[in-house]
Amino acid sequence: MFDILSGLRVVEAASFIAAPSCALHMAQLGAEVIRIDQIGGGPDFKRWPLSRNGDSFYWEGLNKGKKSIAIDLSNPEGRELAAAIIAAPGEDAGLFVTNFPAKGFLAHDRLAEKRSDLITARIMGWADGQTALDYTVNAAVGIPLMTGPPSLDGEPVNHVLPAWDIAAGLYAAFALIAAERKRLKTGQGGEIRVPLADVAMAFAGHLGMIGEVTESGTDRPRHGNDLFGSWGRNFATADGKQIMLVAITRPQWADLLKALEIEDGIAALEASIGLSLAKDDGLRFTHREAINAIVAPAVARRSLAEWRRIFAETRVCWSPYLTVSEGMTEKCMFSDSPLFSPVAHKSGYTYPTPGAAADFVDSIRQSPVRAPRLGENTEQVLADLLGLSDKEIAKLHDTGIVAGDSAHD
Structure with a gap:
């Protein structure tokens, strides 16, 4: 207060x-x-x-x-x-x-x-x-x-x-x-x-939904857990935990590729489609299925604890999926938060x-x-x-x- x-x-x-x-x-x-x-x-x-x-x-x-x-x-x-x-x-x-x-x-x-x-x-x-x-x-x-x-x-x-x-x-x-x-x-x-x-x-208007349906004449389809208009979704770690990865900005995208050690895989994908995925997050959404196929096995190689350690030194935007009781143990959310x-x-x-x-x-x-x-x-x-x-x-x-x-x- x-x-x-x-x-x-x-x-x-x-x-x-x-x-x-x-x-x-x-x-x-x-x-x-x-x-x-x-x-x-x-x-x-x-x-x-x-x-x-x-x-x-x-x-x-x-x-x-x-x-x-x-x-x-x-x-x-x-x-x-x-x-x-x-x-x-x-x-x-x-x-x-x-x-x-x-x-x-x-x-x-x-x-x-x-x-x-x-x-x-x-x-x-x-x-x-x-x-x-x-x-x-x-x-x-x-x-x-x-x-x-x-x-x-x-x-x-x-x-x-x-x-x-x-x-x-x-x-x-x-x-x-x-x-x-x-x-x-x-x-x-x-x-x-x-x-x-x-x-x-x-x-709905502020977020472009009304303009979208007015111009296209169709409603937005469902995309599951994929982030609409950019790149992001949930992936499973080696120990069966789920994490959410998002890359909206270029620095987030660059650090993600480096942390996951998938630069070569993404470069090959870019060569095949003739586009740079770093320049436009909309392109990352369009080609999300191909990107996800590269990211999923990379995430599955390490445990949640290992990803915590690796991501801590990067600009990767991510979070583990937690229950409320698990979230209460997160240092930044409760015990050390002045909130x-x-x-x-x-x-x-x-x-x-x-x-x-x-x-x-x-x-x-x-x-x-x-x-x-x-x-x-x-x-x-x-x-x-x-x-x-x-x-x-x-x-x-x-x-x-x-x-x-x-x-x-």
Whole structure:
């Protein structure tokens, strides 16, 4: 964590990945983030993976460093209380992140009646309000049908990484800061809508996929594990391990040939096709099968440990294929990385926990903070933001409008 955004207050009412990750990025750069939680937890409060005692590692990962106030959002009084928290005064406040529907009690126009300069960042499925998840959006933009080996024909391959959720969360955080900058200059708030589908379709355009199909009139075929448009794929070592090799730049390609001791084989291939494979990575993709036939036996001559030693002295771009548990033993990823710190979480487990992915070199990196227990900060938020007295807070508890930290009540 860093204190770059110290003093900024963000209120979040959200579940799943995109919107909570937007507020997480804000929190990890020092903003105060207050989650409005449904009493008992929202729809993602028990989402897998779960600990042995039933706590969600997913939920506590996405909500690190935030505060939680638990409110009965099905009750009109609870909804009014939530709106008051979102619109609470403060020069560096009035920032709201949500994936609730654009219409309803958390509609921007209704909230802006309480605070005219409110900024709302709303994650959506489709821009017209239709529901969507990362996996349905991914299906709609064609990615699963260009993923996997050609033998799958028309069978899709769902990606395990929720890429559009992640991208939308990052984009929403960027847009929220941009809107806050605008407010500083103009005093105007407003609503930002970030549909997952628009993020996905925009990147399909940014990455040339729309231009490609428009010009060619055909969809991109599947290429299995081969890297599209350049050279790279997986190869087996002498001890049966799998490594990923990639050569996009000329230095990477030159060092790869030297490390694998295949300069003569590649030179013979170049002579046969009358082309230099060093000059154009697109040519390496076109002739990938011939290249792979040379590379595969070369990789198979040595063990993974031997390739680690050899590649360490080169510019070869490569990685072994690792499971998550194997990756945790990699020195650069966990034990020596300033990104991770051991944190004791509400689940009762202590494990390596990431802070902000960006490193502000001239700022002090602080250890990440665990996610809150549901309602852990209820009394504090009601007193500090809304100025409620102990008697008023007690009445809200007694009527079931709010709940505190049940683990410590």
